[in-house]
Amino acid sequence: MSSAIQQNYFTFRNWCILLCPSLIGVYLFMVPVATEKGLTIPVALMANQLKVGLAEWMGLILMLIIGVSAAMTVLVKTVAAKFFTEGSFLQKLFAPSWSWVVVRVIGAVCAAIVFFGIGIEQINSGATGKLVYSELLPVLLCVFVFAGMLLPLLLNFGLLEFVGTLMTKIMRPIFRLPGRSAVDCLASWIGDGSVGILLTSKQYEGGFYTAREAAVIGTTFSAVSITFCIVVLGQVKLEHMFVPFYMTICAAGLVAAIVLPYLPPLRNKPDTYIDGYDHMRAEGGDFHNLGLFKRAIAHGLHRASLAPSARQTLKDGVHNTLDMLFGVLPVIMAVGTSALLVAEYTPIFTWLGAPFVPLFELLQIPYAEDAAKSVMVGFADMFVPSILIATVPNEMTRFVIAALSVTQLIYMSEVGALLLGSKIPVTLLDLFVLFVLRTLITLPVIALMAHWLF
Numbered sequence: 001m002s003s004a005i006q007q008n009y010f011t012f013r014n015w016c017i018l019l020c021p022s023l024i025g026v027y028l029f030m031v032p033v034a035t036e037k038g039l040t041i042p043v044a045l046m047a048n049q050l051k052v053g054l055a056e057w058m059g060l061i062l063m064l065i066i067g068v069s070a071a072m073t074v075l076v077k078t079v080a081a082k083f084f085t086e087g088s089f090l091q092k093l094f095a096p097s098w099s100w101v102v103v104r105v106i107g108a109v110c111a112a113i114v115f116f117g118i119g120i121e122q123i124n125s126g127a128t129g130k131l132v133y134s135e136l137l138p139v140l141l142c143v144f145v146f147a148g149m150l151l152p153l154l155l156n157f158g159l160l161e162f163v164g165t166l167m168t169k170i171m172r173p174i175f176r177l178p179g180r181s182a183v184d185c186l187a188s189w190i191g192d193g194s195v196g197i198l199l200t201s202k203q204y205e206g207g208f209y210t211a212r213e214a215a216v217i218g219t220t221f222s223a224v225s226i227t228f229c230i231v232v233l234g235q236v237k238l239e240h241m242f243v244p245f246y247m248t249i250c251a252a253g254l255v256a257a258i259v260l261p262y263l264p265p266l267r268n269k270p271d272t273y274i275d276g277y278d279h280m281r282a283e284g285g286d287f288h289n290l291g292l293f294k295r296a297i298a299h300g301l302h303r304a305s306l307a308p309s310a311r312q313t314l315k316d317g318v319h320n321t322l323d324m325l326f327g328v329l330p331v332i333m334a335v336g337t338s339a340l341l342v343a344e345y346t347p348i349f350t351w352l353g354a355p356f357v358p359l360f361e362l363l364q365i366p367y368a369e370d371a372a373k374s375v376m377v378g379f380a381d382m383f384v385p386s387i388l389i390a391t392v393p394n395e396m397t398r399f400v401i402a403a404l405s406v407t408q409l410i411y412m413s414e415v416g417a418l419l420l421g422s423k424i425p426v427t428l429l430d431l432f433v434l435f436v437l438r439t440l441i442t443l444p445v446i447a448l449m450a451h452w453l454f
Contacts, residue, residue, distance in 0.1 A: 008302075008305070009298060009301040009302050009304075009305055010297075010298075010301060011301075011305075014301045014304040014305050015301065015304075017157055017158070017304040017305075017307050018157060018158040018159070018162070018300050018301055018303075018304040021152075021153045021156075021157040021307075022153065022154070022157050022158060022159035022162075024153055025150065025151075025153030025154040025157075025159065026154075026159070027042060028041070028042045028043050028150055028153070029041060029042075029043055029147075029150070029154060029195060033045065043143070043146050043147055043150065043195065044143065046142075046146050047139070047142035047143045047145070047146050047147075048139075048142070050142040050145065050146070051138050051139060051141075051142045054138075054142070055138075058138045058141075059115055059133075059134070060115075061141070062111065062115070062133065062137050062138070062141065062329070063111055063112065063115045065141070065325050065326060065329055066104075066107055066108050066111045066329055066330045066333055067108050067111070067112070068326070069094075069104055069107075069108070069325075069326040069327070069329070069330045070104045070105045070107065070108035070330060071108075072094045072326075073094050073095070073096065073100075073101050073104050073105075074101060074105065075094075076091070076094040076095050077094075077095055077098070077101055089319055089322075093322065093323060093326055093327060094326075096327075100331070103330065103331055103334045103335070104330040104331070104334070106334040106338075107329075107330030107331060107332070107333035107334035107337075108330060108333075110123055110129050110132075110133075110333050110334060110337045111133060111330075111333050113129060114129045114130050114133040114134070115133070122341060122344075122345060123337060123341070125344065127340060127344050128337055128340040128341050128344055129333075129337045129340075129341075131340065131381075131413075132332065132333055132336040132337050132340065132413060133333065136332070136336065136413060136414060137329060137332065137333065140194060140328075140329065140332065140414070141325065141329065143194055143195065144198075144321060144324040144325055144328070144329075145321055145325075147194075147195050147198055147320075147324075148198070148317060148318075148320035148321030148322075148323070148324050148325075149317035149318070149320070149321055150317065151195075151198065151199060151202060151317070151320055152308075152313045152316050152317055152320075154183065154199065155199075155202060155203070155206070156303075156307055156308055156313060156316070157303065157304055157307050158299070158300035158301060158302075158303035158304040158307070159183060159300065160180040160183055160184075160203075160208070160303075161180065161296075161299040161300045161302070161303040162296045162297065162299060162300030163179065163180060163182055163183050163296075164178055164179035164180025164181075164182070164183075164296075164299070165179060165292070165295055165296035165299045165300075166179060166292065166293070166296045167179035167180075167181075167182040169292075170182070174258060175216070175220075175257055175258065175261060176213075176216070176261045176262075177213055177216060177217065177261075178208070178209065178213060180203075180208060181203075181209070181213065181217050184196060184199050184200055184203065184217055184221070185217060185221040194414065194415070194418055196217075196218075196221060197218050197415065197418045197419060197422060197424070198320075198324060198418075198422070200214055200217045200218045200422075200424060201214070201218070201422035201423050201424050202320065204274060204423055204424055204425075205274060205423050207273045207274055207275050209273075210269075210270070210271045210272055210273055211269045211270050211271070211272055211273075211274070211425045212261075212266065212267075212269035212270060212271050213271075214424045214425065215265075215266055215269045215424060215425055215426050215430070216260070216261045216266050216269075218419050218422070218424045218426065219260070219266070219409070219410060219419065219426065219430075219431070219434050220256065220257045220260055220261070220266075220409075221257065229242070229245065229246060229249065229406060232382075232383065232386045232402050232405065232406060233245055233402060235383070235386040235387060235390055235402070236386050236389060236390050236398040236399070236401070236402045237390070237398070238395065238398060238399055238402065241399065241453070244449070244453050245399065245402070245403060247449075248403050248445075248446055248449040248450075248453075249403055249406050249407055251445055251449065252403065252407045252441075252442035252445040252446050252449075253407050253409075253442070255441060255442065255445050256407065256409075256438050256441045256442050259441055260434065260437060260438070260441070263437060264433075265426075265429075265430045265433055265434065266434070269425065274423075327421060328417075328418060328421040328422070331417050331418075331420060331421035332413075332414065332417040332418065332421065334417075335412050335413075335416065335417040335420060335421075336381075336412060336413035336414065336417050338412075339379065339380040339381070339411075339412035339413060339416075340380050340381060340413060342380060343377050343380035343381070343384060349376040349377040349379070349380065350373055350376075350377075352376040353372045353373050353374070353375045353376040353377070354372060355372075356371075356372040356375045356376075356439075357369055357372040359372075359443065360372055363443070363444065363447040364447075364451070365396065365397055365400055365447060365450070366394045366396060366397050367392050367394055367397045370388075370389065370392050370397070371389065371392075371397050371400065371401055373388065374388040374389050374401050374405075375401075375404065375439060378404070378405045378408045378411055378435075378439075379408075379410070379411060379412060379416075379432065379435050380411065380412055380413060381411050381412070381413040381414075382405045382406065382408065382409075382411040382413075382414075382415075383405070384405075385401050385402075385404070385405040386398075386401065386402050386405055388401075389401040389402070395454060396450050396451075396453075396454040399450050399453070399454070400443075400446050400447060400450050403446045403449075403450075404439065404442060404443055404446055407438060407442040407446065408435055408438050408439055408442070409435075409438055410431050410434055410435045410438065411435075412431075416428075416431050419431060
């Protein structure tokens with residue numbers, strides 16, 4: 001190790017900057033903790049406590065956020081643009097493309113219908129708009145507050161550079177991803193899928209992922225939490241099978257993560273950075289003269305030497321939070337409600353599921369027609385398939401559909417809407433194609449495990 005590198009980066013100050021915030025971030029986002037309801041992560045636990053504390057006011061808070069977002073967006077896009085500095089945070093927040101203006105307005109209309117109890121039964125139903133507004137958005141709002149404020153602990157102090165250098169030889173050949181994505185993927189898989197999407201989006205915006213890499217991570221590793229897996233199992237009355245159930249999910253998810261990057265639409269995403277160059281190389285150097293572990297430390301300490309001040313870190317956290325609250329919540333309200341309306345009041349998903357009947361029969365899954373009806377509705381919401389299949393008198397079928405609903409991953413009431421509302425370069429058509437591909441890839445794996453278990 002050269003003395004120049006020792007002198008520049010290997011200082012006590014840089015070690016403290018690398019270790020202290022990073023270890024706190026790892027604990028908050030990735031370390032499972034036991035609660036009365038099962039395993040969760042500290043960020044989710046804090047979010048749940050905030051949700052309980054704000055319960056009485058939550059409906060009003062959501063209405064204000066979504067309403068202000070829509071009103072300010074329309075105002076800025078029409079008459080007030082000249083009052084905002086070009087490229088400023090507020091200009092970026094309230095001046096999206098016109099298509100997103102429409103989505104935010106639709107989200108505000110749907111929120112108002114639910115909040116004020118306007119007599120449109122289809123949107124006010126507990127299976128559509130009210131489900132999104134009263135059940136999903138309160139959880140996401142609280143997660144956004146803590147995740148937005150605390151994500152800089154993972155992003156800004158050298159952890160990603162250190163882990164990224166170490167994991168490159170694993171992540172590149174297996175998943176065609178940079179090593180730093182290992183932290184992102186782990187946070188998504190063990191922690192919470194919504195947190196993983198937010199982390200991925202911020203990394204893409206910062207120039208550390210290409211468009212293809214961001215799309216792969218966002219649509220491949222943003223798994224639902226362990227706690228929600230328990231909820232799904234409870235719905236299909238198979239709580240006693242949690243360990244084999246989660247092992248099945250991990251096996252099927254791993255196969256999908258390896259295969260999907262080689263298929264369109266992910267294969268066709270450009271390997272280009274948002275601003276044209278790789279910030280990892282631009283900011284961190286290569287340190288080719290060092291061994292792997294020392295090179296990883298050098299990258300981490302170099303990033304620590306460039307770490308922002310506490311004031312700038314706080315500012316970044318506030319911007320993250322506001323961006324998610326005002327930019328993403330209206331999108332989830334609009335897209336989630338629309339998808340659930342289609343699932344609840346049209347036969348479209350039943351028609352789309354019909355071609356899966358022969359596949360279930362080929363895989364020797366009992367009650368193939370009932371199983372096929374629940375397959376495509378998972379694109380609207382991942383919990384609906386387990387509701388539909390709960391009355392089928394066969395444990396294997398209920399197991400397969402429950403596991404499939406989790407590994408399908410992309411559902412428009414949360415993950416899909418989050419992806420569309422983020423800067424990750426995916427379209428609605430991309431998400432639908434990926435949903436179908438994930439279904440086709442993971443179903444045989446799940447069926448194989450089911451035949452082994454039952």
